[in-house]
Amino acid sequence: xxxxxxxxxxxxxxxxxxxxxxxxxxxxxxxxxxxxxxxxxxxxxxxxxxxxxxxxxxxxxxxxxxxxxxxxxxxxxxxxxxxxxxxxxxxxxxxxxxxxxxxxxxxxxxxxxxxxxxxxxxxxxxxxxxxxxxxxxxxxxxxxxxxxxxxxxxxxxxxxxxxxxxxxxxxxxxxxxxxxxxxxxxxxxxxxxxxxxxxxxxxxxxxxxxxxxxxxxxxxxxxxxxxxxxxxxxxxxxxxxxxxxxxxxxxxxxxxxxxxxxxxxxxxxxxxxxxxxxxxxxxxxxxxxxxxxxxxxxxxxxxxxxxxxxxxxxxx
Numbered sequence: 001x002x003x004x005x006x007x008x009x010x011x012x013x014x015x016x017x018x019x020x021x022x023x024x025x026x027x028x029x030x031x032x033x034x035x036x037x038x039x040x041x042x043x044x045x046x047x048x049x050x051x052x053x054x055x056x057x058x059x060x061x062x063x064x065x066x067x068x069x070x071x072x073x074x075x076x077x078x079x080x081x082x083x084x085x086x087x088x089x090x091x092x093x094x095x096x097x098x099x100x101x102x103x104x105x106x107x108x109x110x111x112x113x114x115x116x117x118x119x120x121x122x123x124x125x126x127x128x129x130x131x132x133x134x135x136x137x138x139x140x141x142x143x144x145x146x147x148x149x150x151x152x153x154x155x156x157x158x159x160x161x162x163x164x165x166x167x168x169x170x171x172x173x174x175x176x177x178x179x180x181x182x183x184x185x186x187x188x189x190x191x192x193x194x195x196x197x198x199x200x201x202x203x204x205x206x207x208x209x210x211x212x213x214x215x216x217x218x219x220x221x222x223x224x225x226x227x228x229x230x231x232x233x234x235x236x237x238x239x240x241x242x243x244x245x246x247x248x249x250x251x252x253x254x255x256x257x258x259x260x261x262x263x264x265x266x267x268x269x270x271x272x273x274x275x276x277x278x279x280x281x282x283x284x285x286x287x288x289x290x291x292x293x294x295x296x297x298x299x300x301x302x303x304x305x306x307x308x309x310x311x312x313x314x315x316x
Contacts, residue, residue, distance in 0.1 A: 001025050001026070001068045001069055001221070001222075002025070002026045002028070002065070002067045002069075003020055003025045003026070003028070003067060003070075003071060003221060004027075004062060004065050004067035004069070004070045004071065004113070005017065005020070005028070005030065005045070005073060006030050006050065006052060006058075006070065006071065006072050006073060006074050007030065007052065007072070007074030007075060007096070008029035008030060008031060008040055008045065008047075008073060009029075009031035009033055009036040009040065010075065010077070010078070011177065011179075011181040011182045011210055012073050012177075012210060012213065012214060013029060014039075014043065014181065015179075015210050015211050015213070015214035016071070016073070016214040016217055016218070017029055017040065017043040017044060018044065019214050019218045020218060020221070021043070021044035021045065023218060023222070025221075026046075027044065027045040027046065028045065028046045028048060028067065029045035029046065029047050030047075030048050030049070030052075031047065031049065031050070032049065032050070032051055032052070037049070048064075048065075049061075052096050052100040052103065052104070053095055053103070054103075055103045058100075058103040058106075058107045059103070059106070059107045059110065061107075062107035062108060062110075062111050062113075063107065065111070066111055067108075067113050068114055068115070069113065069115045069116070069117065070108050070113050071116075071117045071217060071221060072100075072101060072104055072116060072117065072118035073119050074096040074100050074104075074119075075093045075096060075097075075119065076092035076093045076096065083267065083268060083270055083271050084147075084266075084267055084268035085147060085268065086145075086147040086148045086268065086270035087149065087151050090151040090154070091150075093151075093154070094150055094151055094153075094154035097155060097157065097158040098154055098158065101118065101157075101161045102161060105161060105162075105165045105167075109165070109166055109167060113167060115168040115169075116162060116165060116167060116170070117220045117221055118158060118159075118162050118170065119172060119174060120155055120158055120159055120171040120172060120228070121155055121173055121174060122134075122173030122174065122175055122206060122231070122232060123175060123176065123206050123232075123278055123279070123280065123281060124144075124148070124278040125141060125144075125152050125155055125173075126139075126140060126141060126281070127139050127140065127141045127279070128141055128273065128277040128278060128279060130279075131279070132204045132279055132280060133204070133236050133279065133281065134279045134281055134282065135230070135281075135285065136227070136228045136285055140152065140155075140156060145270050145272075146269065147268060147269055147270045148273070158171065159228060163227070163228075168224070168226050169226055169227075170225075170226055170227065170228075170229065171227075171229070172213075172216060172217060172220060172229055172231050173228060173230045173231060173232075174208055174213050174231045175205070175208040175230070175232035175281060176205055176206065176207050176208070177207075177209075177210045178207055178209060178210065178299065178302060178303070178306070178307065179210035179211060179302075179307065180210070180307070180308065182210040183307065187246075187250060190243070190246055190247050190255070191250055191252045192252075193247075193253050193255065193256060195243065195255055196255050196258045196263070197239055197240055197243055197244075197256070197257045197258070198239075198257075198258055198259075198262075198267070198271065198272055198275035198276060199259065199260040199263065199276045200240065200276060201238055201239040201240030201241075201243065202238050202239070202240065202276055202277070203238065203239050203273070203275045203277055204237065204238050204278060204279050204280035205238075205239065205242060205274075205280060206230070206232035206233065206236045206281040206283075207232065207237075207299040207302065208231055208232050208233055209233070209296040209302050209306050211295065212231075212233070212294040212295055212296055213231055215295070216229075216231040216286060216290065216292045216294075219290040219291060219292040220290055223289075223291065225289040225290060227289075229285055229286040229289070230281040230282060230283050230285065230286060231283065231286055231292075232280070232281045232282075232283045233283070233294050233296060233297055233302070234283065234294065234297045235298040235300070236279075236280025237280070237299065239274075239275050242299055242303075243255050245300065245303060246303050249303050249304050249307075260272055260276065
C-alpha cells in the first residue's frame with residue numbers, strides 16, 4: 001500500500017519506516033525539520049517537509065502523496081525533562097493532536113485515503129480508581145490534576161476525531177516508550193540518582209519497547225479492525241517495582257525515596273500522580289484484534305537487553 005507517515009522524524013519513525021518498507025509498502029514520510037530529510041530517505045521513504053499546524057501545507061502534501069493509509073505520529077515531545085507545568089510542556093503536542101488531526105483528516109478525506117492510524121497514549125489518562133489495570137472500555141480520568149487537564153482533553157479530542165472520521169479510524173494508546181532514543185533522558189536521570197520514588201510509588205505504569213510499538217502500528221496499518229487499542233507489554237508494574245529494577249540493571253545506586261509533599265513541591269502534582277495513583281493498561285484487545293504480540297513481553301527483559309542500540313545487556 002501507499003502509506004503516509006506524518007511526523008516521522010522522531011524515535012518512532014526510525015523504527016516504523018523500516019518495518020513498513022520491509023513489508024513492501026511505499027512510504028511517504030514527513031518532518032518539519034529540513035535536516036531530517038536525508039535520514040528519512042536513508043530509511044527507504046520518500047521524505048517531504050510538512051507543517052502539521054498549517055492546513056494548506058497538510059492539504060498540499062497529502063494530496064500530492066495520494067495515500068491509502070495515513071499514520072499520524074505528529075508530536076513535539078523531545079527534550080521534555082521538566083513536567084512541573086505539564087500542560088505547558090505539552091502545548092504544541094496538544095495542538096498537533098487537535099488542530100493537526102483536523103487538518104490531517106480533512107486532507108485524508110479529500111485525497112481518498114481509506115484509513116488513519118493515530119498516536120494516542122495509555123496509562124495516566126485512565127481514571128485513577130478501581131483496579132490497577134484498565135481496558136479500552138474503562139473511562140478516562142474525569143478529574144485529572146489541574147496541570148494535566150488540557151493534555152487529557154487533547155487526547156480525548158484526537159480519539160473522538162478519529163472515531164467519527166469518514167474513513168477507517170484507529171487510535172493506538174501506546175504505553176511509555178523505552179529503548180534507544182526513547183528513554184535516553186530517563187536512563188541518564190536514573191544513573192545520576194535524580195529520579196526518586198515519590199511516596200509509596202504505587203502508580204502503575206505500562207511500558208512498551210519502541211520497536212514493539214512500531215510493529216503494532218504496522219499491524220494496525222495492515223488490518224481492518226477500527227477503534228481504540230492499548231499498545232503495551234504484558235506486565236503493568238508499580239513505580240516502586242520497575243524503578244529500582246531499572247537502576248539495578250543500569251548498575252546505578254537505588255533510587256532515593258521522597259515524601260509526597262516534597263515531590264509535589266519539586267516536581268508538581270502531575271508527577272506525584274504518575275508516581276502514586278495512575279493505572280496500567282491491558283493489551284488483550286490489541287493481541288486479539290490486530291494479531292500483534294510484543295517481542296519484549298515484559299519490561300524486565302526489555303530493560304536488561306533492549307535499552308542499548310545493540311540490544312546488549314546493560315549490566316551484569
